[in-house]
Amino acid sequence: ISGLMMEGIIALGDMEHPVTKKKEVSLAHAKFIIDTIAMLKDKTNNNLIKEEADMLESILYDLRMRFLDKSKQDKK
Numbered sequence: 001i002s003g004l005m006m007e008g009i010i011a012l013g014d015m016e017h018p019v020t021k022k023k024e025v026s027l028a029h030a031k032f033i034i035d036t037i038a039m040l041k042d043k044t045n046n047n048l049i050k051e052e053a054d055m056l057e058s059i060l061y062d063l064r065m066r067f068l069d070k071s072k073q074d075k076k
Helices: 002-011 027-043 050-075
Strands: none
Touching: 002 027, 002 050, 027 050
């Protein structure tokens, strides 16, 4: 999950890509990553310990808020 989170942060342009060393925003890719993490959360519902579930929820919240911020910036 942490690897997907990092990929999402990179796709949102908040961190440079490790290969290109550039910050590039790809909202479509970020949305795909967020949707993938949400799907994993749904599939593992009631199979995680509290700390794992809380971490997953926190990661989703953070990525969704970053996505909303970038979406608003993109529309300006």
